Amino acid sequence: MGESGYHFSKHDAEAIISKARQSPFGKGAETLVDTTVRKSWQLEPSQFQIRNPQWNSTVNKILGQVYTNLGLGGGAQNVSAQLYKLLLYEEGAFFKPHKDSEKSPGMFGTLVICLSSAHQGGDLVLTHNKETMTMSLASEFSMSWAAWYSDVLHEVKPVTSGYRLVLTYNLVRQNWSPEEMSLVYGRHKDQLVTALRQYETCLEARRFQYDCPDYLIHPLGHQYTQVSLRANQLKGADLGQVQCLQKAAGELGFALYLANMEKTVVRDDGENMARRDNYGYGSRWNADDDDDDEYGEEISNETYFRFVARLDNGTRVDDDESLLGRVHVDADAMLDRESYESNVPDDKERSGFTGNEGCTATYWYRNTGREIRSWVKRLQNDADSDVSKMQELAELCKAVLDGRPGRGRDSKDPFRIAFMQQTALAALQVENLDLFDRAMKDVTTPLPEEAYRRFGCLMARTSDTDAVETRVVSALKTARYLNMKYQSLLKVEQHFRDTVSGDDIPDQRVRFSYFSEKTLEEMADQAITSGTMRKVDGASLADIAGRWDLVNFAGRFLPGLLAQGVACKAAFANRLFKLLDSARDEYGDIDTSLVSDGQQMCKAIYMRREMKAYDETLLNGDDLADLLNNTFNLKAASEDQARGQLTSSIKSVTDSATYVHTLLPFIKAILEQKVEMYRLDSDGQLSPQSVQMVTSSLESYITRFVGKEPKAPSDWSQLTRGCRSRCSDCAAVNRFLQSSTQKVGRFPMSKSRRQHLHDCFNNDSDVQYTIETLRNSEPNIWQITKHNKHYDNYESWKRRRDDATKRVKALQEAVPLHSYLGDMAEAVLSCDAARIAEARTHSGPSTEQAAAVTPSRVPLQNTSPNPQPASVSRGSKRSANDDLVANGEKRARPASPSDNSVQTPGKLVDIIDLTDD
Template sequence: MAKNLSPATPDSSVNLPEDLLECLSHLDLAESTNTFALFETQKNPPNPGICLKNGGAIRLPLSDGDAKVLRAASHLLPPEKPLESSVGRTIWVVPADEFEIKNPAWELFLQEAIEKVSAGLAVDSTGKGVSAELSTLSLYDEGTSCMPGQGSDIVPSNPRTFATLVITLPSKHLGGEVYFSHGDTRIFEPAQFSEYDLSYFAWFSDVTCEVKSVSSGRRLVLTYNLVHSTLSPDVLAASSNKSMAKLDMLLSYWKENVEEETSALAYLLEDKLKGENLSYNELQGQDLQVVNYLRQAAGKYGFCIYLASLERSIELSGDYDAWNERELNQNDAISSLTSVIELDGTEVAKGMDFEDDMMIQEEPFEDVEPDEEEYDRVLYFRTVVLIMPKRYRIAYFLTPSFPRIISNYWGMTKNKGVRYEPDVTGWIDRLSASLSDPDCRGDVEEICKLVTNEMRSWKKNEALGMKTPQPFNDADIARVVAAYVDLDNKDMFLESFEMCPYKVLPSTFRSVGAALLRYELESLLPKLSLHLSVFDHVSDRFYIINEVQRGVADESQLSAHVDFPYQHWIREESSKAISDMAVAITSAEDGAVIADYCKKLPLPEIFSRVLPAVMRNIKYTSMTIEFQLAIFNAGNEGSMPLDTARVVFAHVLSGMLNGFGLFALGASNLPEQAAAHYGWNRRLYLPPHPIFDAERSRSISLLLCHCQTLHLTTELNLLVSNLAEEAKTINLYWFEFTFFPFLKILGSTIQRTKIPLQHSPFQSLFQQVLSTYVEQYVRLEPQISKDWSRPTVAPDCQDCGDLNIFLANPNQQVFSFRAAAKRRDHIYSKVSDTGIEQYTNKSTSSPYSLVLTKNTKYYELAHKGWGHRCTIAKNHLQGIDSEIDLRPFLGDLYEPITSLSMMASSTARVHNQLSPIASAGNFQQGSSILQPLAPVISNVPRPRQLPGLSSVIAEGWRSRPPLDSRDNTENQTLVQGTKRKASETLERDPKRNAPEVVIIDD
């Protein structure tokens, strides 16, 4: 029978996924807890069937006679063993080649022991790769002991021996305790199991072993040397990190055999990290240990590791299991890596297709509950760590993929997988930052060649009529063009430039400009002009022209080639971009670019080339303002003569005076609001609110301030006048989104530039805009009507005409309207929020009559609405005042405007009722739009005020007390005398068909 036991698996070759799984699942969590010696017992053990070549069979338990036979067949310790290692009587040793083990059952027992020892010593949880080589059969008589030493009695013949296994056979004795020391000490007592059972212990070769003397009886042991098929003794030692050693061995094997193995594997972690939580810093426990081990081993053998969020989707079938639940077929799963990051957090890929055969764990989702369940599918969200040789990462991450078409048993097809668009630009940008590093340079070359080869194949297939998606986007192709210039590869640059789409990022063309001069590619200029021609805006063309010019300038410092042909091309294309009527000059970017171009031109050329184009597009205020701001900055900074800047600024400004305003910059609106219903046949579509654009307001503010700086007083007065007039015409509820934020920005700009305010156009602008708002929004305090006349409504039918006759009649209080139900509802909807009482008179035959009765509730509601408007207006004014301090901007009008006392003048009231605008349905807080207000006072002479101030400011209004003083006892008495409490919102009449809440138009 064989004396030695082979490793647990007959084929000792590495199974990479299985071995990595075993290694990563049983990592050494802390070196201080490593086991350096192991002790086990076995009850009712098999008899090994020892048979001496010179003496015959040895029976167990050991008898006196068998002991005598064994002594006769044994030898003294070999001479290379130190004499002081044993004391007292001799240890009788029989070498392995002088006896046999006959019992086949012993081999099974020995295999189980090897697995326990291998797992206990943290070598391998299954004993894989570990074999036992029989060494000696030893007999210890009474009084025999071994002094401290390492290893077995005989020096192992196999240099790969990493540990010793000693099996104590049944032979009753006392004493013989075994001491193992390696920083710590462990003591085993095999004597207590020696009569009928056996025990065994194992220890690493670098552990000190001492056997105490046998006090009575005899001790019989079998000694085996433990050998690993791939790991050396210096790796498998008590003082070594065996997990790291195994991982080193596996990655070393993978590196050498990658062609036969795989280019990438994935290990499923326990944590579920996704989105912003996908980070090395978020790892904990076992996952952190796994990643740390992999990172350390990967650095030694040229591997890369990445963290990735895995999303797995499985469509639910129509089949149900025994528990009436829909079955999951893991074979139909679609897995993707939603995000892949390096351990430093850099994202290298997203939306990648993922194949299950990459997973180290076998069927890790089988019988696992999904994280989310939808109607037709279930979802798993997991975190994996990707492991791959570094030289394969470019091909793995930068090869695009597309969904695959698969068919089922019945011939039906569907797409499986996702389209993956690699981040070529991101990879090249990161690697190009260290282009002097040979590894990084080689990676950039590999990426560029991969993209070029893929595009070449794609174009070839396109020519053959094979329609497939373009493998890389335009921006990535352009980045490859620039990279070839950085790599100084002329041939590949020319080939990639031929593939380059026309519309790409302007930054690409800096490299193109350098290549033009470096390789003297004058013949490439016509194609470069084609790239320009596809852009519609002058700014886009100039971005490219300027980048080409910078590239030529960069290269001219390193090259002796003449750049005249390229400079001539730059001048011609610049002039063409400005003069071509088909090229748009409309945006702020266009204005800034043209102003930058003016810095290179003398004043006559500016007037002959540039200003005609600007004036031709003067209606595009955004472009015009940006042009003027850039011109002013150029003169202020010295990149253009200040006189030239002033002349150009004033010339363009003169063309935009007519129609200038906040809304001249173009509409910026929220999406259109949903339709609202008013009455049975009315449908109102609410227009969108304007969006406040801080940048546009800053531009206008700077423009106005620059006019002051350049002493363009006439132009400034006209601009301010236009803004003041615009404030009188816009919707009152748009002030919050337009003029209020604008005034804040203008005020802060004026304060920053320290422009004097007293009697300035800016002070006039603030006074006129804010007084306009107060006058038109707050309006005069309502007065109780002296007769029964009421404001009329906007008529939209003949019935409304009859209603208006009743409302305007100062002597008629009651109105009876006999009509069908829908007509009655329509009439009432017109006055439902004015306080007019109504009821339906059903005493007559059908159709019934709607009876309307005028009362004083109208005043009560109107006064409450007026108070509400006062509160809103004060809040807005206080908000502006808190940011920029309105006192210097309003001057002596500060108190009347901010306190609203200008609207409390009873002497200014010439009407005895509210404006007709207060009809039903015109105002809904926060969303509806007030119609343009008629003048509150039209026949009161204007006192001495700023130009354009409204007529509502009556004589003596500057001295009026604030509204908070509540010095209106007559009005208070009237309100207190009303029994019904005033309310802004009236409950819907249950008799009305229209399902609405009517809000009073205040």
């Protein structure tokens, strides 16, 4: 077979046809025979023999060419062709456009070898990324072959005369050989690593100002199903790319995943309905027959990760059940987005048969190899020891600055910013202040610590102190927050002191102190007027205050400080307390005026202000615990006053975030005995106050943020609508509406029928359902989704309840809560707001009253409030009480720190008001 000179006769064809069956094709999960889609005869490999002894070596030769032409890489020995079918196309036979499904593990493409047999027509048309290629395979006396990746759309045009005879093979890959891998990697390594480092720099910079995505996405060239989404099944160039990325990422500690993305475009579909087109990037959904070219106006266009998998075993890493739902893809993270976008979707191409969906990407790096930066970096390393390199470095930086594109362009380009930073550093290294100034014109992100180290040395060595000081000030301006400025200045100071030697004139030191005091003062001023002080900035301000005479400081900075957020103020107070504390340790009896100044300041800090504010500005549970402890230790307020304020503040909390970020962690601190005011007493007993605090906080959390369970809807039926003539489409929709259980109805139909349904069912504004047209199947689907307020409420309640249960459970795991919660334990632990309400109507707000009426200690019940090693408490048959006694004795309350704290002259400071009103 297949040798030239052999003539394939009608007789041969009939012999084949007598044994053959009609070729089927896959559509979704089904396998169909439909001669309007595919018309050809096929034999299984078991039904025929290839007797030509050279055949195997012929196939191997072809395979070698396939390997090269498809750019496979990874070792030719790892790619094989598995015979799949013998196909015979007689006159009128064809195969409509389709993609091949992956029929065996590792299959990545198809090879067809067209055997010599005279025929007309039967051209093979391949389409990929908008590129089309038509091939006329084989003739009477010669054979030829074609191969493609599984995601290439292809069709066989009708045979107009004669017979077209082909053998189809599955192209399968086993593994990549390690040698091949390292060869390929070696060629790209430098660039990859440099690029990743740049991204790293950009991430660094982002911590301060520049916005840079959390991850990078490297789009892959081929499409993958969820099943084939794993490293060893990647196709073509994708495999090599991902393996290189994997190596580079491994070296630098980045994680690499594979992901399917789904883009959802909602358009106005011209029928006054929102129409949703779903497709994976790069996939080609068959557009509707009748109106495919009229895309309506885009209403929204979003991309989500649909499936994120580990490289090696393809297991899913994203959380399908996540409360957040689908993870939105950050468009900025997408590398080479334009070429990517142009892949999507092509309505001229038709598929629908055995189509894969979704597109795949690797989280990756930005592919901008800026060699120049690694060059600079290398020179910088050498320059430390080599003066000529230093000069070269300066020259290079200057050359780059001279040659750079005009200012303003690209000013947000992170790589450019990073380069300018490097130039600034190099300038300091070579002590070229002019070069430094030029670079600084473009530096908008904070200079790294290294710069300040260099400033310190420079300051010690220079003869022009003024000039260096000016540059330090301009460098500090790049740091946005007080804390960063302060830390940077400390660096300068430290390196200055390390560098000046003993016989340097003391003048220089005096001058430096003067400079740093003045600079600190300016920085503090700026920070306070800017009004954006975070927690760490509050703490830094306290450090700065520690360098001053406190009274002066208070006069100058206190009013501005009081206008800052509560978290900043609390951090300031807590740090100041700490400073005072250590001053006491160091000097023993310290000047009581210092303490009282500190107290006065702290007192002023407790201004009315809401508790909320998150992340860096957040007053978290520990801050609150510290604040209370410090207040208590320094007798800035009495216990009762502090507790009273706290209780009323808690009553006014109105957002769940404050509960989650502040109060629950605070409760945890109480349970862990970190809050002195709420500790066990010396007999290991709980105080009624702590019982009250813990119980009422948790109760109010559950009552306010979970709430009572809304009724779940049991009946989804709705009123019927539809046309008067009671057409069958309207009747079908009405049956759906009447159904008490169906929530979503899907009706595949042509545009005119959809229009009719739309007219009949969307004519009322207060309908309780939404209508969408799904475009990703043929014909399009008119989809109706019922709404039910009760159901929506119920779902969101359930989410809140589950969330709260998780949080309360986490507390309970840290420390058993029963002894605090007493009778309320079950209701609270199950986050059951209804039961809490019921218990409270029967017993009244028992804990609060008990606390007020009975100032005695509540004996420990059930379990210990102290964390215990799991091995003791879990599964132990000992009675809970045995543990408790032992534990209670061990955990006797330590002598109150207030016993040996400094007594303050005068009265206690009053009022800690954290509330708003």
